Amino acid sequence: MSMEExxxxxxxxxxxxxxxxxxxxxxxTQAVLEQIKRVEKEVNSxxxxxxxxxxxxxxxxxxxxxxxxxxxxxxxxxxxxxxNMCTAGMLTTxxxxxxxxxxxxxxxxxxxxxxxEGAVILGKTNMDEFAMGSTTETSAFGVTRNPWNLDYVPxxxxxxxxxxxxxxxxxxxxxxxxxxxxxxxxxxxxVTGLKPTYGTVSxxxxxxxxxxxxxxxPVAKDVTDCATILEVITSYDKKDSTSIKREDTNFTTxxxxxxxxxxxxxxxxxxxxxxDAEVKEAVxxxxxxxxxxGAIVEEFDLSLVEYAIPAYYVIACAEASSNxxxxxxxKYGYRTKDYEGLHVMYKKSRSEGFGVEVKRxxxxxxxxxxxxxxxxxxxKALRTKALIKQAFDKAFKKYDVILGPAxxxxxxxxxxxxxxxxxxxxxxxxxxxxxxxGLPGIxxxxxxxxxxxxxxxxxxxxxFQEKKIIQAAYTFEQTRKWKxxxxxxxxxxxx
Numbered sequence: 001m002s003m004e005e006x007x008x009x010x011x012x013x014x015x016x017x018x019x020x021x022x023x024x025x026x027x028x029t030q031a032v033l034e035q036i037k038r039v040e041k042e043v044n045s046x047x048x049x050x051x052x053x054x055x056x057x058x059x060x061x062x063x064x065x066x067x068x069x070x071x072x073x074x075x076x077x078x079x080x081x082x083x084n085m086c087t088a089g090m091l092t093t094x095x096x097x098x099x100x101x102x103x104x105x106x107x108x109x110x111x112x113x114x115x116x117e118g119a120v121i122l123g124k125t126n127m128d129e130f131a132m133g134s135t136t137e138t139s140a141f142g143v144t145r146n147p148w149n150l151d152y153v154p155x156x157x158x159x160x161x162x163x164x165x166x167x168x169x170x171x172x173x174x175x176x177x178x179x180x181x182x183x184x185x186x187x188x189x190x191v192t193g194l195k196p197t198y199g200t201v202s203x204x205x206x207x208x209x210x211x212x213x214x215x216x217x218p219v220a221k222d223v224t225d226c227a228t229i230l231e232v233i234t235s236y237d238k239k240d241s242t243s244i245k246r247e248d249t250n251f252t253t254x255x256x257x258x259x260x261x262x263x264x265x266x267x268x269x270x271x272x273x274x275x276d277a278e279v280k281e282a283v284x285x286x287x288x289x290x291x292x293x294g295a296i297v298e299e300f301d302l303s304l305v306e307y308a309i310p311a312y313y314v315i316a317c318a319e320a321s322s323n324x325x326x327x328x329x330x331k332y333g334y335r336t337k338d339y340e341g342l343h344v345m346y347k348k349s350r351s352e353g354f355g356v357e358v359k360r361x362x363x364x365x366x367x368x369x370x371x372x373x374x375x376x377x378x379x380k381a382l383r384t385k386a387l388i389k390q391a392f393d394k395a396f397k398k399y400d401v402i403l404g405p406a407x408x409x410x411x412x413x414x415x416x417x418x419x420x421x422x423x424x425x426x427x428x429x430x431x432x433x434x435x436x437x438g439l440p441g442i443x444x445x446x447x448x449x450x451x452x453x454x455x456x457x458x459x460x461x462x463x464f465q466e467k468k469i470i471q472a473a474y475t476f477e478q479t480r481k482w483k484x485x486x487x488x489x490x491x492x493x494x495x
Contacts, residue, residue, distance in 0.1 A: 006031040007168040011077045011225045014171055018065065018076040025062040025076035028171075029054050029120050032078050036122070036169045039487055044144045045164035047083045048091045049123040054078065061118045073228045073252075075118035080170035082161050083124035084131055085111055085216070086205040090121075094207050095139035096129045098327050098334045098353030108205025109240070110174060110216045110233040117232050122170055125160030129355045130324065131178055131209040133157050134424050135417045136185070138357040143414055146189060147487040148453055152411040155185030161219045162189040167487050172220040172229055176206055178213045179312055180406070180431025183443040186219055187406035187456020190445045190485060192473070193219045194226040197463045198438035199244035201230075202237035208323040210316035211242075213435040223444060223474045227251040230466065246464065254467035259475045260294035262468070265399035267302035270430055276409040282447035282455040283405045289479050290403070290472065300398070304391050305433065307384050309425060312432040313361075314368050314381035320358075321365030327353065360421065389437040396462040401472050405430050406443040406456035430458060440466045442473050445480070454485075 006028055009017060017023040033051055040046060058078075064070040081087060084094045086104035093099045107115070115121070128138040136144040136159025144159045146152040147167035154163040158175030162185035165173050175182040177195035186193030194217045201216040208214060218229035231251045237243040266287060271280055291297040329335035329349030336348035354362070368377035395402060407427055417424040434441040439460055446457035457476070459469040 003031040003034055007035055009171070010221045011074060011172040012228050014077050015074050025058040025065065025120065026055060028076065029058040029078050029122070032122060032168065032170060035167070039147070039167050039169065042145060042150055043147055043163050043167050043169070043487070044142050045125055045160045045167065045169050046080070046123045047093055047095060047126050047141050047160070050090060050121065054120055054122050057120045061120055064118065070118040072117040072232065074114070074232055076120065077171050078120040078122050079114060080122050080125045080161055080164045080173040081111055082158055082173065082175050083127055084176055084207045085174060086207065087111060087121065087124065090124065092124065092207070093141070094130045095127045095141055096354065096358070097140045098350070100140065100334060102333050106205060109202035109235065109237050111205065113233045113235055125164055125173060127160050128157035129358050130207070130320070131157040131176060131181055132320070132357050132361050134180070134184060134427050135412070136160060137414065137418050138355055140355060145414065146411050146453070148190060148485045149451070151413055152453060153188065153414055153417065155188035155407070155411060157181040158193070158219065159185045162186050162191050162193065165189070165191045165219050165221060166485050172218060172225055174216055174233070175219045176214055176216050177435065178210050178316060179435050180428050182217045182219060183431050183441055183456070183458060184407050184428065187443045187458070188411040188454065190454030191219055192222055192226050192442065192444040193217065194230060194442045194466070195434060195440060196230060196234070196466060197440045199242050200246060201233050202235060202240045202243050204237050204239040210319040211323060212319060213316060215435070223442070223470060223477050224255055226442065227255055227470050248464065248467070251466055251470055254470040255474050256471055257475045257478050259290055259472055262295040262401060262472060263399045264290060264295050264297045264472070265395055265402050266297065266299045267305070267402060267404055268299050269302050269305040270404040274408050274426070274429070275405060276449070278449040279405050279407070279409060279455050283403070283457055286446040286457045286476055287403050290476055293475055295472070298399075300395065302391055302395060304384070304388050305429065308388060308433045308436060309429060311381040311384040311388065312428070312436055313364070313425060314377050315385060315436070317361045317365035318369050318378050319365070321362045321369065324358070324362055329353070357421070385436045388433055392433070392437045392439060392462070400461065400465070400468050402460040404458050404460070406458040407431070410449045410451065410453040410455055434460055438463055440469060442469045444473050444477060446476070
């Protein structure tokens with residue numbers, strides 16, 4: 001079997017090939033490492049590539065599979081990890097200068113769960129610094145480029161993970177989603193990304209941005225992969241105070257082509273001013289497909305959509321200013337070379353170590369938490385968050401799934417968003433409410449625009465109802481032919 005054929009498999013398909021001894025684990029690992037060497041200079045998906053460790057791990061995993069010790073649905077499949085998840089003995093930088101030399105002594109629980117199943121870690125993927133951004137342009141290690149067109153961004157902050165999967169540099173990847181950071185780049189890169197209900201996947205070992213919003217999730221080639229990966233990484237964890245005990249974690253049982261009588265709501269608020277005409281057309285065409293398959297599709301007013309962005313950025317920045325206070329040059333990470341006294345060392349280390357966008361958000365967060373502004377901004381944002389959750393609760397009394405776009409446009413050109421940060425923030429309008437309300441959401445490709453860039457469809461369900469969006473997404477996916485982007489040597493696109 002050729003290396004190109006191996007790279008063409010989804011994660012679940014590859015695991016089946018490995019079980020049947022059609023493909024070896026080392027062979028599969030070499031196939032993606034070969035692709036990384038071929039395209040990484042152009043794409044810049046990775047911050048750290050651990051080639052030797054991956055090949056050594058592949059040999060060990062193969063032995064365990066041969067002995068019957070590893071029989072899981074992802075055993076032997078190489079994976080990429082977003083660089084804000086701690087990995088023992090492996091550089092974990094959050095794509096920031098301040099953590100450029102940080103090597104953790106422990107591993108994030110979600111990554112441990114994958115390793116127990118026999119995952120082979122290829123390395124750590126590039127991201128917006130401390131997950132603050134929507135384009136993967138704020139990384140201290142350079143911009144990641146969209147494999148569909150290298151002049152465009154891959155989205156963010158999990159842009160490295162999504163670009164790696166799209167360019168066949170990994171069979172699947174882990175990302176984290178604070179305000180759409182899995183779903184939006186998945187849409188821009190033409191892959192599938194799933195953000196689980198808050199508390200489903202342990203946040204232990206995930207370097208925090210907004211603790212009440214962050215959630216780890218899978219990025220993969222299709223819905224089957226996402227459901228399978230989510231099943232593996234989901235676990236109750238005493239080390240994470242926000243972790244939830246769940247019984248219904250057999251997500252792969254929802255992989256059924258059936259949406260008969262499924263009630264789908266389309267918020268009118270998501271299809272107004274600011275939405276690109278091509279995106280609107282593709283998303284509504286996807287809704288029509290589901291309707292033809294037997295779903296009941298209706299438009300409704302969600303309300304409060306316009307308040308989601310200010311509420312999110314107040315809350316997220318407030319939490320970030322608190323979470324990032326620990327990076328001070330004392331115990332770990334970057335420390336300035338020249339200083340006199342402790343306070344000067346703090347100031348210079350943080351000034352030199354953090355990038356512009358991170359500084360902006362720390363300052364904004366510190367401002368809204370300061371005396372005199374706490375009630376006016378932070379408490380008001382928390383009240384708005386509660387109202388947004390109530391609006392979704394009301395909607396889910398009537399609908400099983402909410403359908404809409406993942407972003408107002410397809411991927412913007414590199415450089416366009418950073419010139420206008422407010423414009424970049426407004427690009428998160430369709431994703432951030434999901435995090436504010438702790439809901440599960442999935443995005444998958446539903447077409448291409450006239451520039452040949454992918455368009456993403458977003459499906460949202462009520463808390464703990466991942467199976468509903470998995471089933472709806474799977475049903476829609478069966479009506480489309482999955483092809484990879486040109487950079488992955490597969491010229492056809494979504495048909």
